[in-house]
Amino acid sequence: MTATVARLRRYGVRPAGAALVLWAAATVTFLALHLVPGDPVLVLLGGGSGANPTPETIAAIRHAYGLDQPLYAQYLHHIGRLVTGDLGVSTSLKEPVAGVITQQLPATIELTALALLFAWLLAGAVVLLSTGRGALGRALGSGLETVAAGLPHFWLGVVLLYVFAFRLGWFPVAGGTGIAGLVLPALTLAVPLAGYLGQVTRGALLTALEQPFVTSARLRGMSSAAVRARRALRHALLPPLTLSGWAVGALFSSEVVVESVFARQGIGRALLNAVLARDLPLVTGIVLLIAAVYVLVDLAVDLLHAVVDPRIRTPREL
Template sequence: MTPGSPADRPSRVNGAALRRTGLLVAGAAFVLWAVASLTFFAIRLIPGDPAQAILGGPGSQASQEALDQVRRDYGLDQPLLVQYLAMLGRLVTGDLGTSYALKLPVADLLGAQLGGTLLLATLALALAWLLALGLAIWSTGRGRVASALGEGIEITSAALPHFWLAAVLIAVFSTGLGWLPPVATGTPSGLVLPVVTLAVPLAGFLAQVMRESLLDTMQQPFVVSARARGESALGVRLRHTIRHAALPAISLSGWALGWLLSGAVVVETIFAMPGLGRTLLQAVTLRDIPVVTGVVLLVALVYVLMTVLTDVVSRIADPRLRQEGAR
């Protein structure tokens, strides 16, 4: 069997897949370590004593003896490097610690809040994709006016701050029209405004990427051939160009989900929604270090997994990427 023969191709593909898997695992481990390290040192720059946070905050009027005992129990009397290494050791074993404020295991606390935030982010990502795809298809191939109008909508949407958009939506659809509740109610109607608040700015950004990719794809030879065979402009978009034009946006979906999770801090606070965003904000305020570390690590893990998933989807949608990975 000569090198490069068809019989040797499966081994080369398997070797490339193993190398890529190894790189992904190593990259994920590095990202989680970096996030944990940055969070550990950043949270300690916040003014205040973690021992007081454990005992109920500055208003608890804890005695010096109680503070010293808490520092010994939680290892806060140790040098910072020792505390850092101890934290890494616990994380390696899957132990996220216990919340200072709530006295509950961090893993249980995050598990109870994760579902709501993931639902909010997933719905917002799906809506953003639909809005972006619709706007990109509508604004391309319809002349300069439609292109300029679409570009203006994209730029404006991408620049909207979450807190401002949330305030406008509440004023219009809750206070003014009375169609939707101003806060989360645990019902589908209570999710509408938070989902729209998260989705619209992201849709503006994704639409810019999709429109540019769609314009480039429409100049490709296979599109010209399809038009020469008599297919309509809409048919060419639906059958041929959308899949190729969506590839850059698919690649950005991992980043988009991470961006949505960070935006959930603002949205969940404004709409009084239970979730990781509000939990993180409260933990930072209370200097609840284990909860802050746990939330940030969980968001980073979701981001890494979503990035891997988008990579797989991109390779399925674009055979050229699979061929490059097999070399």
């Protein structure tokens, strides 16, 4: 019975939950853009509130984009098109949404991967260096993590640009290519995330250090640093791994700010421009991509849990 329930959860509940998340993302995006004040036709015409198109032009645009239909009809058409896998054409760029996402996604993946790597390295270094160093060491490490977690991305990005790009000239000011152009944006994303990862890892590591296997390792003559790095750390990885699953999706969202500050191409900047242009197809496509990233990373985290801790397995049928 236990194995049957586990299989139902894995093969039934998870896909249904993923579909529900994607539907909710598409619905909220549709409603949000339609509830924003202003006439979307004027945005499509590129004139804003100061535009003065003829009534015939307005009527033609409304009919071309289906804006003359009732809201429920527009919504059903919107969802039906997405169900068939058709993301539509960007109203602002006049290009297929799938093509726009394909062009912008590689830069965002590079930035996200490097930011997550930096976050883990920073969090791991602070935790390992401060844990087991007495009350003062723990207080310093915990205080540093709290400050890092509370730093706003916009402020941190501007400070890093001023110090390392304008003053020292170590990195390009904006829009740099290659690894040099990735370092400052990745650090801007990584430092606050490292604060969260460090706080979670520290608590899990302190709990692991109280377990009997740690005492046994110390009795065999293993140093405190080796115990922390080779024994306790592995058992403390599950909570931060779970947080990393959330963090990947959060990084995609935070890149709206960071890619704008550093004038980088990517999904975040494309999303900001699409929202300003009330480009429903492009906004929906990017939001669905971010929601899918959350779902896929959550599944990957579950698989990593079983790798880190072999005791986590789907129950076998007796």
